[in-house]
Each structure stands twice: as structure tokens, then as C-alpha cells.
Amino acid sequence: MKVIDVYEQYFKADCLFNTVQRNGAVVKLTATSDAGQIKYEVSTSFFPHEDDEDFRISYDAYETVTIYEAKGRRSKKREKEYLPKVREYADECAAKLGGTIDWDSPLIEARLG
Secondary structure (H helix, E strand, O other): OEEEEEEEEEEEEEEEEOOEEEEEEEEEEEEEEEOOEEEEEEEEEEEOOOOOOOOOOOOOOEEEEEEEEEEOOOOHHHHHHHHHHHHHHHHHHHHHHOOEEEEEEEOOOOEEO
């Protein structure tokens, strides 16, 4: 199984989950390929981010949505179509967790893989 983070970026956020305040969120577009199958998922994970150096990821405030799954392989063309929709899907994930992402306040630059 091959897992590639096509896009990853950290943002300021607001979420109270399991009685812990989360002030950051990591948003990812991930491609997973295995045995001739490809799957693309968008995920959101909220984490405490108590100071500028705190990037401890907690996996209890995590939600994912599968946006494509079929026979095939990774496609750069398909990824270009999905990238503009990442925020929409990430907001859906955030809403399920009761949180919001501050898209105007990135904590780091986007990483593309």
C-alpha cells in the first residue's frame, strides 16, 4: 500500500473536543493506492497548539471524507481538480467535530507531494 499526502497544511482553528480546547488543525488530501485501486481522502485533525512550537497531533479529533475511490492509479490531473475543493471537504469534516478552521491564518506553508 502506498500513501501519499498530496496536500498538507496547518491552520489556526477552534474546536473543543473531549474537553480539550484545540487551537490548530491540519488539513490533508491523501492518495492511497493498493492492488490497482486508488482512493483520495480529505482529512481534518484538530490539535491543541498551545504555543507557536506546539504541533502535537492528537488523533481523537480526526475526521475524513473519501472523495474518490475506484480502480486505477494516481492521477496528477485528478489531483488538480480536487485541490480547489479541499477547503469545502475539510469544512465538512470540521463541522462534524464541532470545530472551525481559520483559512486566513496558516501556521505553516502548504506542503505538496
